[in-house]
Amino acid sequence: MSVLIAAIDVADAAAARNAVAQLPQSVWLKIGLELFTAxxxxxxxxxxxxxxxxxxxxxxHDIPNTVRGACRSAAKLGVRLLTIHVEGGVExxxxxxxxAAEGAALAGLPAPRVLGITLLTSGQAGTQEETEALVVARALQAKASGIDGxxxxxxxAAAVKAACGPDFLCLCPGIRFAGSGATQDQKRVCTPGEAVAAGADYLVMGRPLFGAENPQAAAMRALAEMQISVLP
Structure with missing residues (x-):
């Protein structure tokens, strides 16, 4: 079953708590660079x-020893997913x-899944066919290195699953509702239903949820399009 992740891309803890209070308990939360830095x-x-x-x-994305330490620290926080850049290489x-395994063991927690950034959804590598080829090549590199997705x-997502197997995880940002028009700084977008049909395991939505008049209703709409029935 796919998971909806709400991007809490806000400036401080007060704004984050306010955003989280508007969500159904069935979603996950994304904390990124801005909020974590603050x-x-x-x-x-x-x-x-x-x-x-x-x-x-x-x-x-740094030298291996630095990334190892960062992932160790992240795992001790109890996070479920974390990201690295595939371009950092196999080592x-x-x-x-x-x-990640070390940090989880120290904290007595399950290890988080490690996912590799292939190409940011704000960019493209030529045509969509060329972009897909690059993403699949990086996904194959990521799989060879032993990370989770x-x-x-x-x-x-469908091409990555075809190349890497159904158990290789795909997390997909750039999820927008049909007819919403604005894609903001995202270039490669699709709807919740399209992403699930393509095999996405995790769908990330931020502005389509928190830019809505009722973020909880928007999240419930996304879950419905993902064919997930939940209570708020």
Whole structure:
């Protein structure tokens, strides 16, 4: 079953708490660079302690030992997912997996899934066919390194699953409702239903939820399009 992740892309803890209060408990939360830089691990611990599954989207990309340490620290926070850049190479990816396992063991927690950024959904590599080829090539590299899956747009999810197998995870940002028009800074977008049909395991939505008059209703609409029936 696919999972809906609400992107809490706000400036501080007060705004984050306000955003989270508008969501159904069935979604996960994404904490990215802006909020983590402002509030650090304390807010991650707070939300995780409340029972929210956390996707920590820091997109680590550094020398292997540094990434290993960062993933170790992230895993100790109790997050479910974290991200690295596939472009960091196989050694860095393997170090990330090692660090995530170490941190989880130290905290007595399950290890988070490590996902590799293939190509940001704000960009393209030529035509969509050329973009898909690049994303699949990076997904195959990610699989060879032993990480759990990749971040790609819903437009490439089916091709990634075909190349890497159904158990290789796909997390897809750039999810928009049909007819919404505005894609903001995203270039490769699709609807919740299209992403699920393509095999996406995790769907990330931010502005389509929090830009709506009723974010909880928007989240419930997305879940319905994903064919997930839940109570708010």
């Amino acid at each position: 509030e650090g691990p304390a807010l991650v611990r707070e939300l995780a302690a409340q029972g929210w599954p956390i996707f920590l989207d820091m997109k680590f 860095m990816a393997q170090a990330a997996m090692q660090g 990749v971040v790609c747009s819903g437009l490439e």
